[in-house]
Amino acid sequence: MSHELTLRLIDTHAGGDVSRIVIGGIDPLPGDTVRQQMEYLENDADGLRRLLLNEPYGIPEMSVDLIVPATNPKASMGYIIMEVMGYPIYSGSNTICTATALLESGLIPKQEGKQRFMLESPAGLVQIEALVENGVVEAITCGGLPSYIDTHRARINVPEVGDVTYSIAYSGGFYALVDASELGFSLKREEERALARCAHRIVEAIQASSGFSHYTLGDVGPLPFLHFMGPVDQVADDFYRSRSATYVHPGVICRSTTGTGTSARLALMHYEGTIKPGDRLETVSLRETGFIGEFVSSREAGGKHQVVENTITGKSYVLARSEIVVNCDDRMVECGSLHHILSSRHG
Template identity: 70%
Template sequence: MSRQLSLHLMDTHAGGDVSRIVYAGVKALPGENVRQQMEYLQHQADGLRTLLLSEPYGIPEMSVDLLVPATNPQAVAGYIIMEVMGYPIYSGSNTLCTATAVLELGVVPKQEGRQQFMLESPAGLVQIDAEIRDGVVESITCEGLPSYIDSYQQTILVPGLGEVTYSIAYSGGFYALVDAAELGFNLTLDEEARLSVCAHAIIEAIRIEQNFRHYSLDDVGPIPFLHFMGPVENPAKGQYQSRSATYVHPGVICRSTTGTGTSARLALMQYEKRIVPGDTLETCSLRETRFVGRFTGLSQVEGQTLVENSITGKAYVLNRAEIIVNADDPMVKSDGLGSLLYPLD
């Protein structure tokens, strides 16, 4: 392997969650579509994910989005999402960041006003609506995955916590939804460390007791997410607000409320008959950042009622950088990266 390899990144964030957009330096991946390319990385070339989410290059709280050529002619680009928990097939905050990067990198030339295009995620095509004002990407609205409630108001005995009530939603991954107040939380920033410990205990207990299967994807792995729900306020007709916090196993409290977490909340609110199509839910994070989810309609697939939804937020560009991977650096695990990355020019 060459002693030095090179990657080009654009670091972005949406709601505080940093997404590292890898836009150059990775060789073409095998696979007939983006989902198969993701599975290749997952099972045969996981070194890129661990490299960019570990010291000295990154931390587990970040995410990585690898831009790849779209395999569907309707899409302008494909992207593969990598997080501490592995390879989610979809993520709202990562989609917001990737769509912004596609515009900032010129993959899609910016146009003033409303701009629409498609991205190809491992979950399939994603409609993007961008608002551009004076050359600035002011907001991105992306489709959330159709979401549903798998189980409602279950209880489990959690060591150190006692009996915990939770519901399970699917919105791109399986979520445990819990009432923050019932667990003694106000969802303020000073509670972040305790929220992580609490969520870890609940997820570990659920993982021991049961596994969840998607109605069409079947087994998608152990449950990775927990969403703490604050009280729901209703400041205007059809508009709802709630403090929220999303946990990713193992050990990460997201900086934003997350798009998939917001979609999971919409699924629960619809299940409880609290919202109708057109209603919105604004989720607010521990850091006071916000995403807006919109309930856009219902559909039926294979006997499952699905909540169609969209997520709106804003992403910011933090920097552009070239990452140099040194094979002789004792802190860097570079095994296998020589066949994936290009050598430094």
């Protein structure tokens, strides 16, 4: 019989953003924290990310989340996020998908009604509240990272676009926030490619002119993301809705509005004085899916930043449960930075 290297997966999506959850087949990783285990993958075993996001197993628009044992005793499980641009320390949609997969797989037992537990992300502990009705995970609410505005309404000239007004928020990564209507967009599905091209030009221009540093984390890399903002409609005393689109990689507008993009919007609305604690914002994607962000509270940090504490709520759906076979003899598969972390078994 042949020697097989296998991975056990649960494919999910939240708001259209597909997350592939790895629940088995990877050996324990070195590192005293989930953040250190993420850094080990990034530096010594990046083959797992490339394997599952590229042909023949995946596509770059997907995300991958590796389930690992928690290192913090307060957490039920840990997880490491992998995307085409690298290893973000946090993601709302990936957290929603991971929590759902853990419950639906039985790795965390489901309880009817509302149940709370902690997960350990590379960014630290994340509070999860799951709503389970008739045995089905109907919603996940997760804590968004503390978010703040770094730059408000700066202007830059962008080749082939013109003068662009933008703000910069940090919400787990740095985001450029731009008004879609000022750039001629109404945020419809047929604009997706044009939005991606426009965003790429703006991001490149901002990267060439400015760098951004987190008040405690320091340099977290060049600006990666851009969030197109549609008009904000007030639909109740404490509830707002806005069409949105998030650029995450050259050529790619995320299928969801993204949790961190929604957190960035809350930070901007607080900075501009248009929301109060307890208010919620639903961001609506090009595919008519949405996440709901809630502005919980604010505090001063770093001597000058008003940091917004927030939560993100969404629903994830299980798409598939599968086991894939990794064949290192396949010319399409590069195992050089992968085989040493794969658990093996004989078929």
